[in-house]
Amino acid sequence: MSIVSYELNGDIGIVRINNPPVNALSHQVRKGITEAIEAAGTDTSRAIVLACEGRTFIAGADITEFGKPPQSSSLPDMLLAIEASAKPVIAALHGTALGGGFETALACHYRCAMATARVGLPEVKLGLLPGAGGTQRVPRLAGVEAALDLITGGNPLPADTATRLGLVDRVFADGDLLAQAIDYARELVAEDAPLKRVRDINIDPQTAPAELFEGYRKKLAKRARGQLAPQHIVSCIEAAVTQPMDAGLQTERQLFIECMQSPQSAAMRHLFFAEREAAKVRGLDRDTPVRGIRTVGIIGGGTMGGGIAMNFANAGIPVTLLELDDDALQRGLGIIAKNYATTVKKGKLTEAESGRRQSLIGGSTDYRDLAEVDLVIEAVFENLDIKKQVFTKLDTVCKPGAILATNTSYQNVDAIAAATARPQDVIGLHFFSPANIMKLLEVVRAEKTAATVIATAMKLAKTIGKIPVLSGVCYGFIGNRMLRYYGREAQLCLLEGCTPEQIDTAMQNWGMAMGPLAVGDLAGLDIGYKARQGLSEAEKGDPKTYAVADMLVEMGRLGQKSGAGYYQYDPETRARTPDPAVLEVVEQQAAKHGVKRRLFEDEEIVNRLIFALVNEGAKILEEGIAQRAGDIDVVYVYGYGFPAARGGPMHYADSLGLKQVYETVCKFRDQYGAENWEPAPLLERLAGEGGTFAAWQK
Numbered sequence: 001m002s003i004v005s006y007e008l009n010g011d012i013g014i015v016r017i018n019n020p021p022v023n024a025l026s027h028q029v030r031k032g033i034t035e036a037i038e039a040a041g042t043d044t045s046r047a048i049v050l051a052c053e054g055r056t057f058i059a060g061a062d063i064t065e066f067g068k069p070p071q072s073s074s075l076p077d078m079l080l081a082i083e084a085s086a087k088p089v090i091a092a093l094h095g096t097a098l099g100g101g102f103e104t105a106l107a108c109h110y111r112c113a114m115a116t117a118r119v120g121l122p123e124v125k126l127g128l129l130p131g132a133g134g135t136q137r138v139p140r141l142a143g144v145e146a147a148l149d150l151i152t153g154g155n156p157l158p159a160d161t162a163t164r165l166g167l168v169d170r171v172f173a174d175g176d177l178l179a180q181a182i183d184y185a186r187e188l189v190a191e192d193a194p195l196k197r198v199r200d201i202n203i204d205p206q207t208a209p210a211e212l213f214e215g216y217r218k219k220l221a222k223r224a225r226g227q228l229a230p231q232h233i234v235s236c237i238e239a240a241v242t243q244p245m246d247a248g249l250q251t252e253r254q255l256f257i258e259c260m261q262s263p264q265s266a267a268m269r270h271l272f273f274a275e276r277e278a279a280k281v282r283g284l285d286r287d288t289p290v291r292g293i294r295t296v297g298i299i300g301g302g303t304m305g306g307g308i309a310m311n312f313a314n315a316g317i318p319v320t321l322l323e324l325d326d327d328a329l330q331r332g333l334g335i336i337a338k339n340y341a342t343t344v345k346k347g348k349l350t351e352a353e354s355g356r357r358q359s360l361i362g363g364s365t366d367y368r369d370l371a372e373v374d375l376v377i378e379a380v381f382e383n384l385d386i387k388k389q390v391f392t393k394l395d396t397v398c399k400p401g402a403i404l405a406t407n408t409s410y411q412n413v414d415a416i417a418a419a420t421a422r423p424q425d426v427i428g429l430h431f432f433s434p435a436n437i438m439k440l441l442e443v444v445r446a447e448k449t450a451a452t453v454i455a456t457a458m459k460l461a462k463t464i465g466k467i468p469v470l471s472g473v474c475y476g477f478i479g480n481r482m483l484r485y486y487g488r489e490a491q492l493c494l495l496e497g498c499t500p501e502q503i504d505t506a507m508q509n510w511g512m513a514m515g516p517l518a519v520g521d522l523a524g525l526d527i528g529y530k531a532r533q534g535l536s537e538a539e540k541g542d543p544k545t546y547a548v549a550d551m552l553v554e555m556g557r558l559g560q561k562s563g564a565g566y567y568q569y570d571p572e573t574r575a576r577t578p579d580p581a582v583l584e585v586v587e588q589q590a591a592k593h594g595v596k597r598r599l600f601e602d603e604e605i606v607n608r609l610i611f612a613l614v615n616e617g618a619k620i621l622e623e624g625i626a627q628r629a630g631d632i633d634v635v636y637v638y639g640y641g642f643p644a645a646r647g648g649p650m651h652y653a654d655s656l657g658l659k660q661v662y663e664t665v666c667k668f669r670d671q672y673g674a675e676n677w678e679p680a681p682l683l684e685r686l687a688g689e690g691g692t693f694a695a696w697q698k
């Protein structure tokens with residue numbers, strides 16, 4: 001079948017698109033649709049149905065064509081041709097009608113959809129705005145506020161909500177979409193229904209005063225700090241109110257191009273593909289068999305274990321939560337119940353659904369209850385000996401073929417696997433806290449992990465809504481290994497002259513979701529403290545590095561949970577305020593370790609922290625711990641609050657140019673010593689060759 005086909009079904013012309021996997025609007029598709037509409041204009045058809053083959057209606061412009069020279073006909077031109085058709089064009093939607101795909105539907109005169117369909121304009125997630133009339137047509141149909149929410153949020157709407165907003169005209173509960181769309185087209189012809197062109201709708205300016213847009217801009221300045229596209233979307237929707245359609249389309253076009261050429265969009269498009277690429281394991285056949293995961297056991301009902309359990313229950317997979325005794329078990333189940341209650345309170349889940357999900361989580365204090373589960377995830381205390389004991393026990397009770405996973409953040413998965421007689425079934429599944437919310441899952445391949453176990457883990461991640469990234473075994477895997485150096489530089493900047501708020505503000509202004517010291521307070525300063533206690537003097541490194549952090553813990557300042565850490569916290573609101581007592585500790589420790597405090601520019605703080613990440617990332621890449629630079633970016637954006645608009649640490653370094661990064665790292669080495677700042681060999685090599693991390697293949 002050709003990419004776009006046209007045929008007559010009695011008096012209805014049918015344009016069908018068949019461009020797997022998601023019917024993206026490639027040059028060929030645009031050309032095909034334009035020609036089909038032209039053909040339908042001159043034949044005996046009385047109405048035209050536009051529908052797609054495969055799993056979805058058009059999922060948008062073809063992102064792989066972005067950044068390449070444009071080919072005619074352009075999407076806006078194609079849509080003008082559809083809108084201008086003298087015969088009604090009816091879009092028939094199934095799957096996800098997104099971006100340029102939904103804009104195509106909006107340029108049609110009527111839209112019908114399966115009840116399961118979803119429609120949306122996710123361009124903002126690519127650092128873009130809808131560039132084919134979406135910002136002009138949605139407010140005309142659904143009103144300005146709904147348009148602002150839909151387009152700046154980027155999340156798709158279910159068909160019934162879209163119908164309520166006037167974006168869809170007819171919904172089919174089930175049955176054959178094309179047959180029903182043809183009937184609907186005949187009905188419209190019989191009624192002599194008017195050609196409903198969205199451009200003919202005028203928006204009452206009274207419904208959208210200038211203050212509405214100003215308020216929205218301010219809200220977005222906080223929610224999407226420093227991002228261009230959300231602000232431009234507001235301007236486009238404002239233009240839909242204040243300008244005639246064609247002028248509004250021009251405004252949209254101009255701002256779309258500006259977004260498309262921005263480094264922010266390049267970064268976010270990089271992430272779109274990196275995220276999908278990360279799910280692919282090099283050297284693993286696409287048809288590697290996967291094991292069925294119908295039931296799961298989780299060992300440890302603490303915050304982590306409970307959060308992990310929720311992921312499976314949310315995906316309809318029954319879980320047995322194992323604890324040492326009944327008290328601990330009831331505490332764990334209680335935390336889960338509380339988390340669900342909060343979600344219900346926020347209106348994100350119904351009471352009934354929350355009950356259904358919780359009914360999938362059972363408890364036990366007996367290992368034998370894990371005998372038949374397909375997967376066990378161990379989430380006990382971060383101690384290698386305890387973990388080994390757990391795995392030895394699992395080896396005796398679990399059925400053959402069960403996957404035995406550890407949720408360790410640091411421990412050696414090979415050593416854990418060696419505690420069993422089936423190391424091929426052992427894998428690391430490193431969830432991020434809060435585990436029911438954070439998208440990232442590091443899948444840790446141990447030396448003997450079987451291919452089928454890796455393939456199962458990668459697939460399972462998708463089932464439970466996670467973004468998987470494969471990591472090799474090393475201390476801290478990809479994310480936490482790099483974080484150590486980021487944290488080290490934050491500590492040293494503090495000692496050398498910064499205040500906690502200067503560091504956190506500099507990093508937040510740069511785009512990080514939170515500053516490193518505020519994150520420390522949130523996680524609890526005692527965690528790092530305890531981990532450091534377990535290290536030898538040689539492993540601890542320079543004693544000045546964590547002098548402030550250690551002192552704060554010894555003063556009982558454990559972070560938010562004790563009401564004070566790097567900051568003071570209001571017990572009611574948790575609002576933080578700077579604390580002069582912390583500065584005293586910093587000054588005392590600086591004096592003790594002979595560090596002369598000085599003034600810092602924000603740029604130096606950012607460079608020290610981010611380049612420490614990049615330098616370690618380069619080592620991780622060269623060692624093969626990460627499969628590709630994009631995987632490291634995905635880890636940082638989805639697990640550590642790294643700004644998507646900067647594309648992840650490795651993309652950011654590539655975008656600056658590795659020569660510049662290398663030279664700065666060398667400058668830091670000369671200034672602060674080779675112990676912390678020896679440039680990674682790969683960084684040095686690529687900087688010399690004019691290469692990039694993205695293009696480097698091991």
Ligand code: 3H9
Nearest residue numbers: 024059060061062063064075098099100122130131132276
């Ligand atoms: C736009 O439309 C701009 C216009 O406003 C203006 C223009 C002037 N193009 O995600 P999956 C590939 S901007 C090219 O794993 P799922 C994807 O890379 C666009 N390729 O499947 C993957 O390839 P591979 C606005 C695309 O079922 C394969 O399809 N639209 C595109 O989990 C399967 O993807 C969007 O932002 C594309 N547009 O989810 C929608 N989309 O197999 C982006 C996907 O080689 N897409 N691919 O790795 C999505 O959100 C999801 O792909 C979708 C399916 C929900 C559709």
